Amino acid sequence: MNGHPAPFDAASLAILQRLENLESLFRAAHPDVSGQGEAAPQLSLSITPRSSDHANLDEPGSSEVYHVNAEAVLEWPVLRSFTQGQPLKLASILKAHRSSQHADAPRLLVISDLDPGSAGPLLQRFVDNFHIYNPVFEIAQVQEYIKTTLYNGLGWDVKSYKANDENRQLLVFALGTIVSQDDQALATSMTFRESRQFQDAESFFLAAQRRMGQLLCNSDLAGAQVFFLAGVYLMSTMRPFEAWRMFVQALACCQILDSPSLDDPDDKESQLHQSIYWTSFKSELELRLELSITESSAWNLRYPQFFPAPPKGLQSEGEAGWYFYLAEIALRRLGNRILTCTSYFRSASTTVADKISRVLEFEQQAHSWVESLPQNLRLDQPREVELDDQSARLRFILNGHLLDCYEMMYWSFMVDAVHRTSLEDADAMVFARKGFQTSVQRIDDNESGFRGRHHGTWLMLRTCTRSALVLIAVERAGLGNMLPAQWRASVTKVQELLHYWQDEAVDARFYSRLLADLMHDDFDSDK
Known part of the structure; x- marks a missing residue:
């Protein structure tokens, strides 16, 4: 090698x-x-997406x-x-058959939603049901974000790094909440969709969505992670076109991300950048082909030429x-x-x-x-x-x-x-x-x-x-x-x-x- x-x-x-x-x-x-x-x-593992x-x-x-x-x-x-x-x-099918029955706005997040007792279980559900398949950040780092937010509360800090931290935490909570333990027992998916649990997930997502505007003028690793997680949530709630836009934005952040440390294979940021780039790329591509976004589906199917290194947290979580x-x-x-x-x-x-x-x-x-x-x-x-x-x-x-x-x-x-x-x-x-x-x-x-x-x-x-x-x-x-x-x-x-x-x-x-x-x-x- x-x-x-x-x-x-x-x-x-x-x-x-x-x-x-x-x-x-x-x-x-x-x-x-x-x-x-x-x-x-x-x-x-030293190859970066831009050099492939x-x-x-x-x-x-x-x-x-x-x-x-x-x-x-x-x-x-x-x-x-x-x-x-x-x-x-597909776009015409969705437009012709769309109804307004799900148009109710989710409730706003309240302080009681950030419950220290539920933070750990929500994070674990996220790890077990989402992170294991798409490891785009270090779980230990997310745990620190959660501790900080639980102590200080959510805010509207203009500093982009704090907005990123809060967004990642909110999306982790949204995804952890969206996991249903009794899918097999439900008559239809709408039973869960109409539940308080789903409403809580939507509240977390809405809170993150309202903070994403601060990320649009910045391109960094955290921004790519936020947009990717938003895409995963939208996919999990049957909103494929909206999810595709999130994956495109995540990929755009990766394409113009510039850091002097990215050529160091042992550097944590380099590993995470490779991971989020790969994950955003494959998510955007598989969805684009299914949505028929382009008329010619073969024009750019080339995958990145590297096997990205997994985040160190993934190694510790199990082979x-x-x-x-x-x-x-x-x-x-x-x-x-x-x-x-x-x-x-x-x-x-x-x-x-x-x-x-x-x-x-x-x-x-x-x-x-x-x-x-x-x-x-x-x-x-x-x-x-x-x-x-x-x-x-x-x-x-x-x-x-x-x-x-x-x-x-x-x-x-x-x-x-x-x-x-x-x-x-x-x-x-x-x-x-x-x-x-x-x-x-x-x-x-x-x-x-x-x-x-x-x-x-x-x-x-x-x-x-x-x-x-x-x-x-x-x-x-x-x-x-x-x-x-x-x-x-x-x-x-x-x-x-x-x-x-x-x-x-x-x-x-x-x-x-x-x-x-x-x-x-x-x-x-x-x-």
């Missing part, structure tokens, strides 16, 4: 080496994807790009008759979180390489044999990633493990990202099958079947987390809805023999998922009704 790694144990260094090997294997096999301007991957090179990818025209979201599936001819006259852009952090970085970068490569599959010069060759290589890369996982994150462990076990929750997230990779690998074959353009090619149909099986597996594997409220809940709603629409489209295209036997049961699960969230997530309401219509029509046609 190059650079000056932080003093991790032998197991951590071994995982790093495995991930580096995976990167090297792919780039050796795909010099055209990695680009001329992109150096071989290094795990040097991006791949020089030729940008495919928008007509050549495969969009991989629910709205793209609705454009398929076999489903188009059901959406005539209805908005097919599972550290391994998850590294594994997620490697898998997300693999997923974006797959998506970038898939964007070229509609080119007239790309043959089925070319696509199959690439997908076989990607399958091997994904298999190698799975084999590189440490024992506590192995995805082949029994499903009976409850999700309140930390390692099980980390495995749950990694498995979801892995299914994303597989679905993107097979996406072009799935599209061609539904459009009946490659039915005569037996090899292409093998990969289309794999894609349809992945759609069913995504729904079934995610079922245990359908009611959890967190950063990725809305994205899970979207991907499961997309999978359900794909399965229905295949049936309506007359290819039901290519579907797994339990596909209808999987679609029913998505209907139940959307029903649970439909009073809170506007697009869930739209797709809940659409799936009901599609399944009713499918049932009638079978009579």
Whole structure:
């Protein structure tokens, strides 16, 4: 390994080496994807975001790009008759179906909300449910902020550093409060949304929001952390467009952050800067692609070229979180390489044999990633493990990202099958079947987390809805023999998922009704 790694144990260094090997294997096999301007991957922890090179990818025209979201599936001819006259852009869906029932302003924060007795439990809930997945600051530092605020109270200090401290604390409290312990027992998500607990969370968030104006003219590490946490809260409360703006602002703070210490890999600020940059980048990118913010989804999918060092607090909190952090970085970068490569599959010069060759290589890369996982994150462990076990929750997230990779690998074959353009090619149909099986597996594997409220809940709603629409489209295209036997049961699960969230997530309401219509029509046609 190059650079000056932080003093991790032998197991951590071994995982790093495995991930580096995976990167090297792919780039050796795909010099055209990695680009001329992109150096071989290094795990040097001294690389900063501003010094990393991006791949020089030729940008495919928008007509050549495969969009991989629910709205793209609705454009398929076999489903188009059901959406005539209805908005097919997500922004239009949200606007057309938005109601004012949640427009009540949250109550203002009062002194009694800052209860010393609840501060510790709220912080712990934040650590267990948010920080472990996105470690963007030192928990010990947050504890100091909390002690100071509990002693001195909140204020409107014009000093930006004090505003940052208060904002971080308020957002930690908001996220800690938003965690519900009895999601599975609720009839719908609105039961919690209408609770005093949710109102308290909104009060913390409103107090932080009113202080964010002081951050807009400053660019520092604390500001990036504040905007990122605000984005996480907005994602957890089903406000994706608003969350995207927060992630963009966090990323902007990182891009222009200038500190002489950032090149020192052992410097705490450098480590935190790398962490917040990476976390903001991947959060903004995954949301932008789902929201179809840009017409051409492949134009800037290049991930930063470093594996960031984890904050020291993450190392002390447990090796599972550290391994998850590294594994997620490697898998997300693999997923974006797959998506970038898939964007070229509609080119007239790309043959089925070319696509199959690439997908076989990607399958091997994904298999190698799975084999590189440490024992506590192995995805082949029994499903009976409850999700309140930390390692099980980390495995749950990694498995979801892995299914994303597989679905993107097979996406072009799935599209061609539904459009009946490659039915005569037996090899292409093998990969289309794999894609349809992945759609069913995504729904079934995610079922245990359908009611959890967190950063990725809305994205899970979207991907499961997309999978359900794909399965229905295949049936309506007359290819039901290519579907797994339990596909209808999987679609029913998505209907139940959307029903649970439909009073809170506007697009869930739209797709809940659409799936009901599609399944009713499918049932009638079978009579």
